[in-house]
Amino acid sequence: LKYEIEVAALLGVCRERHRNLSPRHRFPRFDHRAMLRSVIETGEPVAGREVPVPFPTDPQQSGYFDFVFQAMRxxxxxxxxVFVYSAEVTEKVRARQELSDQQLQLDKTLATAEIATFDWAPQQDRVYANPLLKTFFGVSDEEAAGGHLAAYLTAIHxxxxxxxxxxxxASLQTGKRYETEYRLVNSEGKERWVLAxxxxxxxxxxxxxLSGILVDITARKSIEAERERLLTQVEIERKRLEQAFDETPTFICLLEGPDLVFRYANExxxxxxxxxEVIxxxxxxxxxxxxxxxxPAILxxxxxxxxxxMADEVSxxxxRQPGAPAEERILNLRYVPVREADGTISGVYSHALDVTEAVAARRHLAESEERFRLGQRAGKVGTFEWIVPTGRVIWSPELEALYGVSEGTFEGKxxxxxxxxxxxxxNRVxxxxxxxIAERxxxxxxxxxxxxxxxxxxxLAGQAQFDYDESGGALRMAGVNVxxxxxKAAEAELRASEQRFRIVAQATRDAVWDWDxxxxxxxWNxxxxxxxxxAREDVEPTATWWVEHIHPDDRDRVGEGIHRAIDAGESNWQDEYRYAKVEKGEIARSKELNTVATMMAGAGALLIYGGGLALDLLELMKHNFSLPREVLLNPDSMGQYLLHSGKIAILAVQPIL
Incomplete structure (x- = not known):
């Protein structure tokens, strides 16, 4: 005889020991010899169903087996x-026995209860009821002692x-037993289930x-109704659970056995x-x-x-598609053992959550924050947040650097x-x-x-945003310091430079102009x-006024020269021309001028300013004064030349507060 190891395990003996046992010792008090000899002699199979077999390890305990003895040829x-095929059916038999025991107990309970009896003569339509039946149906004494069937039928639901x-x-016509369950309704409307x-x-x-009995089965019906309700509820909960598993964003599966066989997987x-298909x-x-x-090794x-x-953010x-290359996903994994009622572990419940997008977003945010911090450091910008109700102040590391504070050492108030x-x-801030805050x-x-x-x-410069609660109270002040x-140093230097320019412009007798x-x-100075x-009040602050006072023979040439310098984007312009001079309230003869100018470019190299110095050449020639060629060709150096040549002395004193 050959036995699978599972059979030996069921019988509670090791495989080697089981092989060495004779059929009589394998199944004590269960003689196989006659059946085995019958199979060998006749070639006909022998089968048994739910045969009790005491276990060798504990003869007081029996298992139940279905078996077939089949001849080898x-x-x-x-x-x-002889081939021996067997299957343990102990649990099935014991479950049925338990159910039979419960049914027997129920029958005993019903037998000890009061039973109503009836006897009906259909040809005379007379019903004879015992006192309990009379109570069940609520009939009178006269009706219980031979009343009509209709009086009883009215009490039925x-x-x-x-x-x-x-x-x-049907019973009257066929002679078959009359048996049915129905509800009785008393005068108060209360229902009672009975078995007839x-x-x-x-x-x-x-x-x-037609004679018989009537038994009150209200309690049983309540139990059955409760059982049906519970079964229905269990089925509903099972479907809900399955639906919840299918609708959850997590990946759930159940793997069983050493080979990790798929038993369940949600959508x-x-x-x-x-x-x-994996099931x-x-x-x-x-x-x-x-x-x-x-x-699998972890499982x-x-x-x-x-x-x-468990492990988070596992690659x-x-x-994900048939024939497609594998795709990397980042998952949070949970593996939980599945335990049976006896404590043994039959499988593993796998739960996974896809966090690929969340991890990518976090990494992107971290990179963005790092770029932001680099930008803050490069731009000398720091951020802060003041939680007004608590007085707590939070500084970024970049802000601490602006104040000369080591990172993480700002006290926070x-x-x-x-x-x-x-x-x-x-105090001003x-x-x-x-x-x-007062103005919200x-x-x-x-x-x-x-x-x-x-x-x-x-x-430092500050720019802040305020948040308020529903009642108008300040919640926080958040912003930046730059x-x-x-x-500020450049502005101070510019103010000082402008002040010096104004002093020189006021001190010199030459005409200084600035054209926007x-x-x-x-x-004009x-x-x-x-x-x-x-006269100062006669001078119009426009280039048109200036051009109108240029000698007509020089006007076009001067205008062309200026526009040529502007179009070419040059930084300097110089020309000599005649300019109208006012004597005794009237415009008199022209005066020879040499004008040097510096042009200033704005955004996109567009010239936006012109400024320069107009010199009276006639006056200079009266004093035998001449400008070197290199100075005329470099107007930027003319002012310095005039001041340091000893030809012109300018003294200007103005207090600067």
Missing amino acids: DPDGSIPG PDDRARVRTAIE RGDTTFGKSGPER PYYGLIGFR GKPLAEALPEIEAQGF RRVMDNGESW VSIQ FEDWMSRVVPEDA VDAIART ATQLAYEFRAVLPDGSHHW DIHDR LRDNSVW EGISDLFGH
Whole structure:
């Protein structure tokens, strides 16, 4: 005899020991010899169903088996042995026994209860009822002692009445047992379930009596109704759970056995694997690309040690379309052992969440933040946030650098910021913040001087946004500080330069002008009056006025020269021409002028300013004064030449506060 190892395991003995046992020892008190000899002698199979077999390891315990003894035949027709096929059905038999026991207990309970009896003579239409039946139907004493059937039928629930009448008539016609269940309704409307059983007795003239019993089965019906309700609820919950698994964005599957065979996979899981059919297939066969990445070893380790395994942001290569190359996805994985009622582990529940897009977005955000920080460092910009209700202030590392503070060492209070600002500037900014909050404004721009750790002052500009709650209370102030120290220094230098220019322009008798090409406006110093005699109020601040006073014979040439310099984008222009001079209130003879100018370009190399110096050549020639050629060709150096040549002395003193 050959036995599979599973049979030996069921019988509680090892495989080797089982092979060495005779049939009598394998199945104590169950003699196979007669059946085996019968199979060998007759060649006919022998079968048994639900045969009790005591286990060798515990003779007090029995299992139940279905078996078949089948003859083995050689080519010559002889029978050298017998095949034995067996299957354990212990659980099925015990379940049925338990159900039978419950039914028996129920029958005993019903037997000990009071039973109503009835006896009906259909030919006379007389019903005789015992006291309990009288109570069930609510009939009078007279009706219980031979009343008509109709009096009893009225107590039956309207929905059951026709069915009961049909069952009675069927028994009267066929002689079959009358048995039915129905509801009785008392005068208070309360329902009672009853089971009616009876037999019809026939005489020469036909059915003579229908006698039987009536049992109250309300409790049983309640149990059955509750059982049906529970079964229905279980089915509903199962469908809900299955629907929830299918609708969840996570990937769920159940793998069983050492080969990790797929038993369940939800819809998202199918979508993840390209809708490949996997149920009933081992993992290695169903998803070979997963097998190659080492995940089966982890799954088997979960089954072996019974401990859950989890890992986040795991890179997994999955073939998502048939024939397509594997695609990398980032998953959060959870492997949980599946335990049976006896504690054994039968499989692994796999739960996965696709976080590919979230990880990519986080990485992109991190890269963006890094670029933003680099931009802040390069642009000398720092960010801050003041949580107004708590007073907490948060500085970015770039802002700490602007204040000369080591990264992460800012104390985090509003007062800590004030201590790092020039007091008069701090008070001014605090007042501006208070006004902004009082007015429920959302924007504020301000400038102040920060006090660095070495005691030096550094100009910063602030731009802030305010948020308020529903009642108008300030929630937070968030914004940036920008390093404007170089700009402030440049502005100061520009103001000083402009001041020096104004002083020189006021001190010299030469005409100094500034022409804004954008609006054609011209500014003149007092030299326009000194050289040409024009009253200040008569001088129009336009280039048109200036051109109109150029000698007519020189006007076109001068205009062409200026436009040629502008069109060519040159930075300097120089010319000599005659200009009208006012004497005694009238325009007199022309005066020879040499004008040198510096042109200034704006955005896109477009010339926007022209400025220069107009010299009286007649006056210069009276004093035998001449300009070197190199000076005439380089107007930028003319002012310095005149000041340092000793030819012209200019002294200007003006206090600068």
